[in-house]
Amino acid sequence: MKKGRLEAFSDGVIAIIITIMVLELKVPHSAELHALVPMLPTLFCYVLSFIYVGIYWNNHHHMIYLVDKIDGKVLWANLNLLFWLSLVPFVTAWTGENHFAQWPVIFYGAILAMCGAAYTLLGYLLVKRSGKNSLLTQAMGHDWKSVVSVVIYLVGMAIAFYNPLISMALYVSVAIVWFIPDKRIERQILGDEAC
Amino acid sequence: MKKGRLEAFSDGVIAIIITIMVLELKVPHSAELHALVPMLPTLFCYVLSFIYVGIYWNNHHHMIYLVDKIDGKVLWANLNLLFWLSLVPFVTAWTGENHFAQWPVIFYGAILAMCGAAYTLLGYLLVKRSGKNSLLTQAMGHDWKSVVSVVIYLVGMAIAFYNPLISMALYVSVAIVWFIPDKRIERQILGDEAC
Amino acid sequence: MKKGRLEAFSDGVIAIIITIMVLELKVPHSAELHALVPMLPTLFCYVLSFIYVGIYWNNHHHMIYLVDKIDGKVLWANLNLLFWLSLVPFVTAWTGENHFAQWPVIFYGAILAMCGAAYTLLGYLLVKRSGKNSLLTQAMGHDWKSVVSVVIYLVGMAIAFYNPLISMALYVSVAIVWFIPDKRIERQILGDEAC
Amino acid sequence: MKKGRLEAFSDGVIAIIITIMVLELKVPHSAELHALVPMLPTLFCYVLSFIYVGIYWNNHHHMIYLVDKIDGKVLWANLNLLFWLSLVPFVTAWTGENHFAQWPVIFYGAILAMCGAAYTLLGYLLVKRSGKNSLLTQAMGHDWKSVVSVVIYLVGMAIAFYNPLISMALYVSVAIVWFIPDKRIERQILGDEAC
Numbered sequence: 001m002k003k004g005r006l007e008a009f010s011d012g013v014i015a016i017i018i019t020i021m022v023l024e025l026k027v028p029h030s031a032e033l034h035a036l037v038p039m040l041p042t043l044f045c046y047v048l049s050f051i052y053v054g055i056y057w058n059n060h061h062h063m064i065y066l067v068d069k070i071d072g073k074v075l076w077a078n079l080n081l082l083f084w085l086s087l088v089p090f091v092t093a094w095t096g097e098n099h100f101a102q103w104p105v106i107f108y109g110a111i112l113a114m115c116g117a118a119y120t121l122l123g124y125l126l127v128k129r130s131g132k133n134s135l136l137t138q139a140m141g142h143d144w145k146s147v148v149s150v151v152i153y154l155v156g157m158a159i160a161f162y163n164p165l166i167s168m169a170l171y172v173s174v175a176i177v178w179f180i181p182d183k184r185i186e187r188q189i190l191g192d193e194a195c
Numbered sequence: 196m197k198k199g200r201l202e203a204f205s206d207g208v209i210a211i212i213i214t215i216m217v218l219e220l221k222v223p224h225s226a227e228l229h230a231l232v233p234m235l236p237t238l239f240c241y242v243l244s245f246i247y248v249g250i251y252w253n254n255h256h257h258m259i260y261l262v263d264k265i266d267g268k269v270l271w272a273n274l275n276l277l278f279w280l281s282l283v284p285f286v287t288a289w290t291g292e293n294h295f296a297q298w299p300v301i302f303y304g305a306i307l308a309m310c311g312a313a314y315t316l317l318g319y320l321l322v323k324r325s326g327k328n329s330l331l332t333q334a335m336g337h338d339w340k341s342v343v344s345v346v347i348y349l350v351g352m353a354i355a356f357y358n359p360l361i362s363m364a365l366y367v368s369v370a371i372v373w374f375i376p377d378k379r380i381e382r383q384i385l386g387d388e389a390c
Numbered sequence: 391m392k393k394g395r396l397e398a399f400s401d402g403v404i405a406i407i408i409t410i411m412v413l414e415l416k417v418p419h420s421a422e423l424h425a426l427v428p429m430l431p432t433l434f435c436y437v438l439s440f441i442y443v444g445i446y447w448n449n450h451h452h453m454i455y456l457v458d459k460i461d462g463k464v465l466w467a468n469l470n471l472l473f474w475l476s477l478v479p480f481v482t483a484w485t486g487e488n489h490f491a492q493w494p495v496i497f498y499g500a501i502l503a504m505c506g507a508a509y510t511l512l513g514y515l516l517v518k519r520s521g522k523n524s525l526l527t528q529a530m531g532h533d534w535k536s537v538v539s540v541v542i543y544l545v546g547m548a549i550a551f552y553n554p555l556i557s558m559a560l561y562v563s564v565a566i567v568w569f570i571p572d573k574r575i576e577r578q579i580l581g582d583e584a585c
Numbered sequence: 586m587k588k589g590r591l592e593a594f595s596d597g598v599i600a601i602i603i604t605i606m607v608l609e610l611k612v613p614h615s616a617e618l619h620a621l622v623p624m625l626p627t628l629f630c631y632v633l634s635f636i637y638v639g640i641y642w643n644n645h646h647h648m649i650y651l652v653d654k655i656d657g658k659v660l661w662a663n664l665n666l667l668f669w670l671s672l673v674p675f676v677t678a679w680t681g682e683n684h685f686a687q688w689p690v691i692f693y694g695a696i697l698a699m700c701g702a703a704y705t706l707l708g709y710l711l712v713k714r715s716g717k718n719s720l721l722t723q724a725m726g727h728d729w730k731s732v733v734s735v736v737i738y739l740v741g742m743a744i745a746f747y748n749p750l751i752s753m754a755l756y757v758s759v760a761i762v763w764f765i766p767d768k769r770i771e772r773q774i775l776g777d778e779a780c
Contacts, residue, residue: 413608
């Protein structure tokens with residue numbers, strides 16, 4: 001029951017975040033084809049952020065699926081994740097409109113790193129709460145993937161001082177790795193006849 | 196369970212898409228009746244896109260209804276559909292504000308075609324996953340309607356180089372055909388006493 | 391099941407409509423108290439529209455509660471209602487920004503009338519579908535209240551040619567009458583132990 | 586059932602409120618770091634309001650959890666709370682953009698006070714309806730915390746005439762106190778095996 005409302009609220013917030021990003025694609029006044037050209041970096045960032053938010057939704061979905069009960073700490077760890085996700089549209093638009101300039105790219109990486117850290121924290125609290133023998137604990141194991149992702153975002157932020165395009169390439173490559181939903185959890189769910 | 200969250204998230208995103216389109220109806224500064232006249236093409240496009248998004252919601256609703264389980268591929272095929280739907284407000288506003296100019300109309304058709312292709316792909320994956328004897332497979336049959344729609348969008352895009360109004364008429368006629376919910380599935384549901 | 395998604399989608403759209411109206415309260419640049427004065431008509435219209443949309447949500451909630459099954463026609467009658475509700479933020483902002491000028495007030499009434507007509511149509515289809523002895527049919531009876539409301543909106547639109555403030559007073563008085571949730575249905579629900 | 590839709594609608598509205606606030610973080614045109622400096626007060630207000638709305642969602646979640654049935658009065662008391670919450674993005678942006686000027690800070694406090702009063706009223710109606718021996722009544726006790734919060738907001742509003750920063754500090758301190766979810770209710774839920 002309680003879990004249901006956490007899911008519903010998170011779905012609502014993530015659905016809004018993923019959709020309001022498109023409001024940053026300002027409709028050009030000109031009806032010519034070339035009017036779309038300056039929008040290409042913004043469109044690229046929109047696609048990347050859409051995939052990132054989609055990844056968070058997918059993995060959040062999988063992770064909460066294995067949880068039985070939640071408490072106040074989990075509610076706030078979840079709101080913390082939603083807070084950092086809510087800043088994704090801002091850095092997406094800033095990066096796109098400035099054609100991958102240095103500072104926007106650094107902040108893009110910083111927000112991705114905070115999202116990753118918030119997700120790791122939420123996972124840690126859920127695992128801790130559910131006990132050593134729970135399905136979730138077995139499914140999550142040591143969550144190296146999240147930790148390594150955050151490190152790559154930090155590296156990307158540093159590299160942006162030299163070449164922000166390499167940073168963007170790093171952010172894209174992390175997205176590709178995460179694109180595949182968390183096999184550990186999926187396997188657990190498939191082995192779980194309640195599914 | 197898992198299906199429930201997919202439905203909830205899709206409902207959320209589609210509800211936001213269908214509603215934020217109205218934000219493109221910029222409130223005129225003048226209080227005179229003629230201030231609404233230049234908005235008529237935008238209003239027309241809003242109505243058409245509202246019907247299109249409504250059609251997708253209805254058919255999505257019917258299709259997912261017959262599905263038992265979903266997996267990671269389906270989640271991403273669904274996000275792919277939501278991505279293309281999220282661009283509908285953009286092309287709607289661009290087409291409306293430029294009074295059915297050539298390039299906006301071509302892109303309107305392109306986004307409709309991508310939505311149609313994404314829906315067809317989602318349906319294909321769901322049918323493939325659910326097996327030959329499932330209700331869904333029997334209900335969907337060969338999904339000619341979706342394929343023909345995409346072909347008409349492509350024809351509409353080509354015709355826009357000569358006369359974009361004919362393209363719009365084609366898009367409207369596809370909407371009219373789809374307006375009727377998927378009888379194949381509805382029949383299946385009605386024959387299904389769980390309904 | 392099917393009803394559940396109709397409710398969820400309607401809740402989503404109505405929640406967005408009721409909330410995006412507040413985006414029309416443009417934040418004034420000045421930090422002085424008098425900067426809020428020109429916003430008072432917009433704020434008044436926001437409150438009125440918030441109550442109207444709240445009334446529709448409440449009554450929609452009550453009406454769907456008594457329904458067992460829905461079909462394609464009901465889905466579209468429901469989308470029709472959501473379409474007209476989605477135009478409420480537009481006429482709210484237009485009326486507020488123009489301080490109750492004639493044409494905005496006329497269109498405010500027109501949109502309220504269309505919402506009322508769409509709600510009546512939805513109720514009619516649901517009653518027709520559920521049969522003469524259903525709880526809903528007994529609860530709804532002859533839906534004079536909706537019909538009379540639409541007539542008052544039409545009268546309000548006509549009076550706006552003479553004095554739009556009288557029209558606004560009429561719209562406010564209809565809201566007051568509807569403010570009380572549909573006793574007929576509430577009584578039915580209270581008598582229904584499933585509640 | 587009825588409670589489910591109240592929760593879903595409230596979740597939807599609160600999710601939208603908490604997310605559209607981020608739209609007030611206008612993307613700067615410059616790509617330089619110092620372009621973010623004038624946004625810091627807005628960002629600070631965004632964080633504070635995000636926490637406030639999160640607190641309301643958490644406590645709303647807990648309170649409704651213990652409720653069995655709702656009626657028309659509760660629906661409207663809930664809409665009243667949502668109305669005042671919907672004005673939070675407006676005062677957040679006004680306060681942030683004017684760097685904690687006197688009048689915006691006073692209105693920020695006024696909206697917080699109205700939210701607090703609306704929440705207290707909703708709790709009062711729910712307790713009254715559920716009877717003296719209900720879990721909710723035992724859990725809520727005398728809701729001093731809400732009352733004291735409203736008093737502090739009023740004090741903050743008065744102090745803003747001398748120094749608005751002290752007012753902001755008061756608003757922050759109330760948020761800190763509420764940050765911890767309502768232990769009274771949480772305890773009740775933990776003792777309730779239905780949880």
